[in-house]
Amino acid sequence: MREEEKLGTMNSQGGRSLWRSISLIVVINGSLLTWLILKPGSLHFYVSVETSIIAVCPLLMLPYCFSGLWDTLRRSTRQAEDSPSICQLRWVPILLGMAIISQSIGEAFFIYYYQFFNQAPFPSLEDAAYLSAYPALLLAVLLLTRRRLPIVARLRILLDGLIVMTGVFTFSWYFILGPTVLAGGPTLFAQIVGDAYPLGDLVLICCLILLSTRSRDLTLRPVVIILSLGLIANVFADSIYDYRLLQTGTSLGAVTDVGWALGYMLYGLGAQAVRRVTTRRASLSEENEGRALDMPQGWLVLLPYVLVPAVGVLYVYTQYSEGDPALKGGVLLGGIVLIGLILVWQYFAVRETIFSNKKLYSMQQELHANNQALGEANTRLEEQAAQVAAAYEQQRHLNELKDQFLLNVNHELRTPLTEIQGYLDLLREYHGQLDTTTQTTFLNHAARGCEELRCLVNNVLDAIRGDLLGRVPQCADLSVATVVCQVLDLFEPKKRQDYHIELEIPETLTVSADEHYLTRILLNLLSNAFKYSPPHTSVVVSATLSGALSGAPFREADSTPHVCICVKDAGPGISSADISFLFERFVRLKRDLVGSVRGTGLGLYISKQLVEAMGGRIWIESSGVPGEGSRFCFTLPSSPPGI
Numbered sequence: 339m340r341e342e343e344k345l346g347t348m349n350s351q352g353g354r355s356l357w358r359s360i361s362l363i364v365v366i367n368g369s370l371l372t373w374l375i376l377k378p379g380s381l382h383f384y385v386s387v388e389t390s391i392i393a394v395c396p397l398l399m400l401p402y403c404f405s406g407l408w409d410t411l412r413r414s415t416r417q418a419e420d421s422p423s424i425c426q427l428r429w430v431p432i433l434l435g436m437a438i439i440s441q442s443i444g445e446a447f448f449i450y451y452y453q454f455f456n457q458a459p460f461p462s463l464e465d466a467a468y469l470s471a472y473p474a475l476l477l478a479v480l481l482l483t484r485r486r487l488p489i490v491a492r493l494r495i496l497l498d499g500l501i502v503m504t505g506v507f508t509f510s511w512y513f514i515l516g517p518t519v520l521a522g523g524p525t526l527f528a529q530i531v532g533d534a535y536p537l538g539d540l541v542l543i544c545c546l547i548l549l550s551t552r553s554r555d556l557t558l559r560p561v562v563i564i565l566s567l568g569l570i571a572n573v574f575a576d577s578i579y580d581y582r583l584l585q586t587g588t589s590l591g592a593v594t595d596v597g598w599a600l601g602y603m604l605y606g607l608g609a610q611a612v613r614r615v616t617t618r619r620a621s622l623s624e625e626n627e628g629r630a631l632d633m634p635q636g637w638l639v640l641l642p643y644v645l646v647p648a649v650g651v652l653y654v655y656t657q658y659s660e661g662d663p664a665l666k667g668g669v670l671l672g673g674i675v676l677i678g679l680i681l682v683w684q685y686f687a688v689r690e691t692i693f694s695n696k697k698l699y700s701m702q703q704e705l706h707a708n709n710q711a712l713g714e715a716n717t718r719l720e721e722q723a724a725q726v727a728a729a730y731e732q733q734r735h736l737n738e739l740k741d742q743f744l745l746n747v748n749h750e751l752r753t754p755l756t757e758i759q760g761y762l763d764l765l766r767e768y769h770g771q772l773d774t775t776t777q778t779t780f781l782n783h784a785a786r787g788c789e790e791l792r793c794l795v796n797n798v799l800d801a802i803r804g805d806l807l808g809r810v811p812q813c814a815d816l817s818v819a820t821v822v823c824q825v826l827d828l829f830e831p832k833k834r835q836d837y838h839i840e841l842e843i844p845e846t847l848t849v850s851a852d853e854h855y856l857t858r859i860l861l862n863l864l865s866n867a868f869k870y871s872p873p874h875t876s877v878v879v880s881a882t883l884s885g886a887l888s889g890a891p892f893r894e895a896d897s898t899p900h901v902c903i904c905v906k907d908a909g910p911g912i913s914s915a916d917i918s919f920l921f922e923r924f925v926r927l928k929r930d931l932v933g934s935v936r937g938t939g940l941g942l943y944i945s946k947q948l949v950e951a952m953g954g955r956i957w958i959e960s961s962g963v964p965g966e967g968s969r970f971c972f973t974l975p976s977s978p979p980g981i
């Protein structure tokens with residue numbers, strides 16, 4: 339059988355026998371109560387029957403107390419078998435059984451004296467038996483309350499216990515203990531024994547308080563409840579007995595005597611419940627042992643203070659009633675001690691609150707710091723995510739450029755190569771048949787193709803290596819008009835005739851620039867104007883001193899005068915969204931990528947590098963409307979300065 343199943347069977351068997359015992363207790367004590375209420379027959383008769391029941395019935399519970407005696411003794415010699423707490427628990431039923439036996443022996447002596455002498459001598463063996471039950475009970479409860487609680491909880495329990503003790507002691511002093519002490523006795527020994535009863539009851543109340551500390555242990559809760567009920571019944575019966583004895587001199591056959599039978603039978607039931615707990619615990623692992631409950635919450639915290647107003651009422655009562663001053667003084671003293679204890683309790687409560695507040699505050703601070711750190715980490719993460727996104731975007735853009743570049747270069751290399759190959763094929767095929775002029779023309783075409791190819795390869799390599807300039811610009815004073823005319827001459831005459839070329843350049847305007855660079859820039863811009871705008875449209879080349887030119891986006895940062903040179907065409911124009919990308923490497927407009935116009939997307943990039951190397955700026959102005967064309971402008975330092 340599995341362990342849980344075994345435990346389940348044990349539980350159900352134990353539960354059934356517990357309910358059987360409860361039924362027995364209810365039946366017996368119900369009958370006894372009826373007997374005491376009806377009081378049948380003479381006083382002697384029903385008191386004899388009552389005491390016999392009180393003596394015998396608790397003994398019915400003894401099997402539960404001593405059923406594990408042999409096992410307990412055997413295990414106590416071999417401690418390693420059980421955990422220390424289980425070892426201790428095994429002794430509890432035995433001690434409870436001893437208390438029951440003591441009580442029953444006391445009752446037996448009472449019956450004996452009552453039957454043969456009508457009254458017991460005082461003190462007698464009967465008192466010895468009764469009183470010996472108190473240490474057994476105290477020891478049983480102490481063994482049950484071995485578990486140590488946190489210091490704060492223990493302190494609170496101690497104070498609560500002291501408050502309850504003081505309250506009960508004050509009442510006991512006024513009604514029972516005080517009168518007993520004051521009544522005195524025939525001998526000192528008789529006086530001591532007489533006082534031992536109410537003191538014993540105080541010990542039982544002390545047991546109750548100790549038990550309440552134990553009630554935080556979930557598994558022992560039923561035991562605690564049963565034993566607490568037993569103690570209450572016992573103390574109640576004792577107190578009423580003492581009180582009646584003091585008031586009337588006799589206390590035989592009172593209804594409250596049922597408290598003794600009930601109390602001791604409940605101890606027996608408690609012993610049975612403890613046995614059940616020890617059996618369960620022995621079969622469970624050590625960690626599962628005695629799960630603790632939380633500290634009492636809500637109204638339960640106020641329970642110990644119920645006695646405080648009661649003592650107040652008692653004090654007022656003593657002021658308006660006749661009584662021994664010692665008894666009244668005792669009540670006053672009890673009240674003062676109670677107030678003192680409450681003040682101490684309050685002091686500790688305030689300290690605990692301050693301590694908890696501080697702890698809470700530091701936790702809040704820690705939480706705040708953690709939150710802040712988390713926030714910072716989040717921000718960093720967001721930044722990193724943005725960086726990754728930007729890097730990804732850049733990578734994607736580079737990939738696009740690469741694809742575009744491969745496409746362009748492939749096309750651009752093939753075109754002049756095809757031209758060269760075509761002319762060389764013609765020359766080989768018609769070798770000797772061609773006249774010298776045709777041969778020269780073919781060779782020139784092939785040579786131009788080679789030159790174009792060389793330029794193209796150089797441009798591409800320079801752009802890739804980022805080594806376009808190759809050298810420091812050699813600036814000289816150059817006439818803008820002259821350089822522009824020289825560049826125009828580099829184009830085929832037919833090309834020049836296809837367009838209305840207008841020059842708006844003052845003859846005197848000079849710039850400080852590298853002639854080779856300036857030629858290359860103008861060549862790029864003019865060839866773009868011829869390439870991208872339809873024939874028979876106008877191409878305007880203008881030059882002005884910077885600032886005089888309307889629409890110039892900025893004046894140069896330093897105060898040096900600049901010349902602004904512009905090439906304007908009447909082509910398809912460029913949209914403002916595309917303008918910002920056109921000065922990057924290998925960028926061509928989509929429409930030209932699929933169109934018939936050849937290009938590598940390097941001309942504007944190279945022009946920008948060259949212009950900036952000479953201290954100028956370059957930009958594009960265009961409305962993007964086809965036919966309105968575009969204007970490519972760049973600035974260069976004017977020469978000589980100030981002109």
Ligand code: ADP
Nearest residue numbers: 866867870909926927930937938939940941942
């Ligand atoms: P390429 O002309 O060899 O393609 P460029 O760098 O000179 O390279 O020009 C980049 C792109 O800018 C061209 O492919 C074209 O799409 C666009 N572009 C340049 N100049 C003009 C112009 N005058 N009119 C319209 N589009 C132009």
